[in-house]
Amino acid sequence: MTVESELQERIRGLLRHNLGKEAVSFERLKGGRNSRVVRVNCHDGSVFAAKAYFQSPSDPRDRMGCEYRALAFLKEEGIHQVATPLCNDPEQKIAVYEFVSGDPVHGGVVGNVEIDQAVAFLAALRKLATPEKAEHFGSASEACFSIREILRNVEERFERLEKAALQKPFLASFLERELSPFRAEAEDWLGRFCREKGLSIDQEIPVSARTLSPSDFGFHNALKLPDGGLVFLDFEYFGWDDPAKTVSDFLLHPGMELSQESRQRFFAGMMNAFTDIEGLADRARAVYPLFGLKWCAILLNEFTREHNERRIFATGSADSPQEAIQLEKAKRMLGIISSDLHEFPFHP
Numbered sequence: 001m002t003v004e005s006e007l008q009e010r011i012r013g014l015l016r017h018n019l020g021k022e023a024v025s026f027e028r029l030k031g032g033r034n035s036r037v038v039r040v041n042c043h044d045g046s047v048f049a050a051k052a053y054f055q056s057p058s059d060p061r062d063r064m065g066c067e068y069r070a071l072a073f074l075k076e077e078g079i080h081q082v083a084t085p086l087c088n089d090p091e092q093k094i095a096v097y098e099f100v101s102g103d104p105v106h107g108g109v110v111g112n113v114e115i116d117q118a119v120a121f122l123a124a125l126r127k128l129a130t131p132e133k134a135e136h137f138g139s140a141s142e143a144c145f146s147i148r149e150i151l152r153n154v155e156e157r158f159e160r161l162e163k164a165a166l167q168k169p170f171l172a173s174f175l176e177r178e179l180s181p182f183r184a185e186a187e188d189w190l191g192r193f194c195r196e197k198g199l200s201i202d203q204e205i206p207v208s209a210r211t212l213s214p215s216d217f218g219f220h221n222a223l224k225l226p227d228g229g230l231v232f233l234d235f236e237y238f239g240w241d242d243p244a245k246t247v248s249d250f251l252l253h254p255g256m257e258l259s260q261e262s263r264q265r266f267f268a269g270m271m272n273a274f275t276d277i278e279g280l281a282d283r284a285r286a287v288y289p290l291f292g293l294k295w296c297a298i299l300l301n302e303f304t305r306e307h308n309e310r311r312i313f314a315t316g317s318a319d320s321p322q323e324a325i326q327l328e329k330a331k332r333m334l335g336i337i338s339s340d341l342h343e344f345p346f347h348p
Contacts (some may be wrong), residue, residue, distance in 0.1 A: 010092055011040060011050045018087035019096070021046060035063065035236070039099060049083065049100070053093040053236070061141065063236040064093045070137070070214075070238035071097070077128055081121055081231050100231045102223030107257025110219060115262050117230045118219070119269035122246060125212040126274060129240070140215040141237030144245065145204040147194070150290045151187070157297035158183070164303040171303055174327060179296055182338055186289040189341060197282045205242055209277045213241035220255030243274055244284040248291040251346070252336070254299060254329055264346055271348035281348050288344070292337030299333060302326040 008026050015021040022043040029037045029049070036052040053064040071085045088095035105114065128134055144150040158180070165172035194201055214221070215237035223231045247270050250256075251263050258266075271281050302323050 007036065007052055007094075008038075010089065010094055011038070011052075011096070014050075014087060014089050014094060014096060015040065015042065015048065019048075021048070040096075047099040047101075048086065049097045051095050051097065053095075055093055061237075064088060064095050065090065066238055067235040068095050070235040073134070073137075074125075074128075077133070079121075079124055079128075081117075081229070082235070083231065083233065100223050100225075100233075102225045102231060105219040105222045105224050105230065107219075107259070109224070110256075110258060110262055112262075112265060113228065114219065114224075114230065115265045116269065118217075118222075118250070119266060119273055121230075121232060122211070122213070122217070122243075122270065123273040126243070129210060129212045131207065134212055134240070137212065137239050140213050140239035140241040142215070143213075143239060143241045145210070145242055147190070147199070147201040147287060147290070149204075150245075150287055150294075151201075154183070154290055154293050154297065157294060160304055161297055161300055164300075168303055168323070170327065171300065171323075174331070178331070179293075179334060182334060183293055186293065186337070186341060190286060190289070193286055197279075197286070199279070199282060199286055205283075207240075209243075209280075210240050211243045211246065211274075212239070213243075213246045214238050215241060216249075217246060218250055218253045218256050219258075220253065242283075242287075243270070243277060243280060244287050245291065246270075247280075247284045248288045249295075251288070252292050252295050252333070254295060254333060260345065267346035268348055284346075285344055289337050289341050292333060292340075296330045296333045296337075299326050299330040 008023075011026070012023045015023050023040050024043050025041045027039040027041070029039055035054055038050050040048045040050050042048070051064075051067075053067075068085045068088050071082050074082050075084055083100050084098040086096045086098065139145075142153060144153055158175075161171070161175060165175055191201075193199070214232065214235050216234055217232070219230075221232060221234040223233065225231060247267060250266060251258075267284075274280055303326075
């Protein structure tokens with residue numbers, strides 16, 4: 001029996017046992033860099049989305065548990081722009097969700113309506129970010145509550161890249177000649193900016209200044225319904241986070257093609273929606289280039305062994321990594337944050 005057929009049998013059993021449904025066919029869906037997602041068609045005409053989550057001894061995060069609990073919580077709190085969780089198998093790391101029939105959201109269809117929906121969704125999560133409601137959630141994946149933690153995270157990613165570069169001369173050249181010099185420049189600028197604005201590099205932001213976040217949020221993880229509404233997907237890394245990170249990641253995410261007008265509208269909308277957080281605009285300005293550096297490193301994950309293991313699980317393919325393509329994407333990201341470092345294009 002193949003890995004794929006074993007997965008289908010497990011999903012079939014999960015549906016039969018929990019929902020009384022008989023699966024008749026499976027269709028692999030695109031997307032999901034850390035998981036396998038399939039459409040399941042049942043004998044009575046019902047349709048579900050089933051998701052198998054990546055597991056590795058080197059990465060103990062419970063992606064399935066996190067996502068399932070997050071979606072159940074949001075549904076209970078009246079947040080409707082997410083899929084309904086239906087049943088799961090914690091041991092096998094498989095979950096079944098409502099199947100959302102919608103279209104991918106590409107850059108060409110992103111306008112003010114879509115941007116405003118994204119801001120409204122994040123604002124709704126902010127309202128739920130109280131210890132009374134959400135104390136049972138931990139931190140979002142790689143959440144950093146001080147600037148020092150972000151610097152440390154970037155440092156760790158660069159160390160992994162430098163190790164990979166020992167076997168990749170063209171990666172080594174990019175790090176030595178372009179990426180590392182900009183990192184030094186950005187960190188020097190950061191020190192001056194923080195002194196000017198009175199921002200502490202070491203002090204963590206208080207719980208009152210944190211929010212709930214999917215962590216990997218954006219239109220790359222959304223579907224557009226026939227009525228124009230959006231449903232947001234992928235809550236594997238959900239938890240407490242710094243809204244400055246949420247803002248920066250949305251503005252920089254390489255999986256989206258946003259116009260400068262849309263990016264500016266998002267930034268302004270977020271500042272208006274989060275007016276209760278003092279100094280958010282300055283903190284977002286401060287950490288923006290650091291998250292840009294982090295995105296450069298993420299794009300270069302193609303060179304690392306850990307990324308290859310997750311990709312093979314999610315896609316079922318052992319094809320050679322597209323290292324040259326990812327290197328070009330990292331160069332484009334570097335160009336963006338280099339341009340924005342001294343002339344920040346976003347304002348409340």
